[in-house]
Amino acid sequence: MQFKNSILRLCQQSKFMLSAAKVNQYPDDQGFEIAFAGRSNAGKSSALNTLTSINLAHTSKTPGRTQLLNFFKLDDNRRLVDLPGYGYAKVPIQVKLHWQHRLEGYLNGRRSLKGLIITIDIRNLMNDFDLLMLNWAIARNMPIHILLTKADKLSYSAAKDTFLKVQSEIHQSLSDVITIQLFSAPKRIGLKDAYTILSSWMQLADKSTHITE
């Protein structure tokens, strides 16, 4: 692996910054921010853990923090954000609306937001919340990259078939600029593709970085 000023090095040095409930608690809105969104249980924390040195067991899994926005610092100008998981079936509608309101507040106002990584369980594709999020991002020309998570739960050929099918459906019915890939946290599948996206959205000049999976 090559380190010099690469996305890989920044991710490996990443640090928890703060948890925020309100706009006035967010870090300064400058530089580059990439947000991770997804339905609860889709594998968002596991993906963030796998791509970074962040130990979400000590951050977003701390009681109360799952409903907050958790900011992680890569360097002085670059951050990752763990957004509240959406669409968790068991929470009361009031709480759901509250989450949605908070998410919208962040998404609509954040100038440094450069793109959204959306985690979708490969065995549990697209629900209304995923579509809402995708349509919101498309309407604002916000770059979207989808991680089809838990790819290890299917055979290689079944995962590949699902990936091709979802990719073609998304390109046909939503937008042909959305990128999509297979991902597995325990098997470390798809890390290189994910780093390439993060690096490009954060304008890091490390195209030559060799990342082994």
Ligand SMILES: Nc1nc2c(ncn2[C@@H]2O[C@H](COP(=O)(O)OP(=O)(O)O)[C@@H](O)[C@H]2O)c(=O)[nH]1
């Ligand atoms: N087999 C497998 N399990 C995963 C993967 N990603 C997450 N999980 C499991 O799925 C559950 C939910 O994952 P988590 O990352 O907490 O989801 P979140 O609610 O979206 O943050 C946990 O039990 C994880 O261990 C994956 O890539 N493969």
Ligand SMILES: [Mg+2]
């Ligand atoms: Mg989580």
